[in-house]
Amino acid sequence: MDRSAPIGVFDSGMGGLTVLQAIRKALPQEHLLYIADSAHAPYGDKSLEYIQQRALMLTRFLLEYGPKALVIASNTTTAAAADLLRSTFPVPIVAVEPALKLAVSSTKTGVVGVLVTVATSQSARFATLLERFRQDIEVIIQPAPGLVEQIEAGELTSSTTRALVEYYVTPLLSAEADTIVLGSTHYPHLRPLITDIVGPEVMLIDTGEAVAHQLRRVLEAGELLNEDPEPGGEQFWTSSNTQRAQQVISLLWGTSVDVQQLPSTFI
Known part of the structure; x- marks a missing residue:
C-alpha cells in the first residue's frame, strides 16, 4: 500500500x-x-x-x-x-463509539448522560458497550431526534435548535449528571450551544x-x-x-x- x-x-x-x-x-x-x-x-x-x-x-x-x-x-x-x-x-x-469509558472515569456525581440517535440507543452494539463500561455509574440514555436535521440545515444557534437541546438535556441535569457524552458525531457542532445551556461545569465528551x-x-x-x-x-x-x-x-x-x-x- x-x-x-x-x-x-x-x-x-x-x-x-x-x-x-x-x-x-x-x-x-x-x-x-x-x-x-x-x-x-x-x-x-x-x-x-x-x-x-x-x-x-x-x-x-x-x-x-x-x-x-x-x-x-x-x-x-x-x-x-x-x-x-x-x-x-x-x-x-x-x-x-460513544465515549462511555472516559465519561465513566470522569464523573464526580456518578451520573452520566448520553445524547444519542434513536438507532444507536436501540442497537445491540451500544447495549454491549453499556454493559462493559457502566460499572456502578448511573448512565442515562437520551435519544435526541431532530438535532441531526438542525445541524444538517446549518441551524446551530436557532431558537428551534436551542429548544430541542434544552428539552433533551433537562432530564440529565435534573438527575445531576455532570458529564454528557455527545453520542453522535453531529452533536459536537452544537458544543457552544450545549455548554451555554448546561453550564461550563458539565463536561461534554465526544470521540473525534x-x-x-x-x-x-x-x-x-x-x-x-x-x-x-x-x-x-x-x-x-x-x-x-x-x-x-x-x-x-x-x-x-x-x-x-x-x-x-x-x-x-x-x-
Whole structure:
C-alpha cells in the first residue's frame, strides 16, 4: 500500500466533519476523502438493513480511490454496520463509539448522560458497550431526534435548535449528571450551544480526538503514515444538493470548500 494513498471517511451527513477535523489536526500530511450522505440523513431513524446497504455502497465508492484506511464517522453506522464492513472489505476500518469509558472515569456525581440517535440507543452494539463500561455509574440514555436535521440545515444557534437541546438535556441535569457524552458525531457542532445551556461545569465528551489517535496507531502499525512534508488536502462529496451542501460544509469546516456530487449509481 502506498503511504501517500488517501484516507476515506463517511457519515450520514455533516456530523463526521467533527471527526475529519480531529484527523486533520492529528495527521496534517494525510489526504482525506469525505462523503456526506445527506440525502439519506438522518440514519438514526432508518432500519438496520437500510444503514448497512448505505454503508456498503459508500465504502465501495471510496474503495475506487484506493484508500489505505477507512473511517466510519458515524456512531449509528458503527452500531449497525462496522462488523459487516470489516468482514466484507480488506482495508483497515476505524469506527467511532460513544465515549462511555472516559465519561465513566470522569464523573464526580456518578451520573452520566448520553445524547444519542434513536438507532444507536436501540442497537445491540451500544447495549454491549453499556454493559462493559457502566460499572456502578448511573448512565442515562437520551435519544435526541431532530438535532441531526438542525445541524444538517446549518441551524446551530436557532431558537428551534436551542429548544430541542434544552428539552433533551433537562432530564440529565435534573438527575445531576455532570458529564454528557455527545453520542453522535453531529452533536459536537452544537458544543457552544450545549455548554451555554448546561453550564461550563458539565463536561461534554465526544470521540473525534480518540478516533484520530486510533487511526494514527493503525497507520503506524501498517507503516502507512504519509511522510510527505507537504500538508494533505481534502475532497468532499455529497448525495444531496451540492450547492446547499457546499454552504453548510464550508460553514462547519471553517473555510470555503468545493463539494462534488456522488455519482447517481451511489445515490
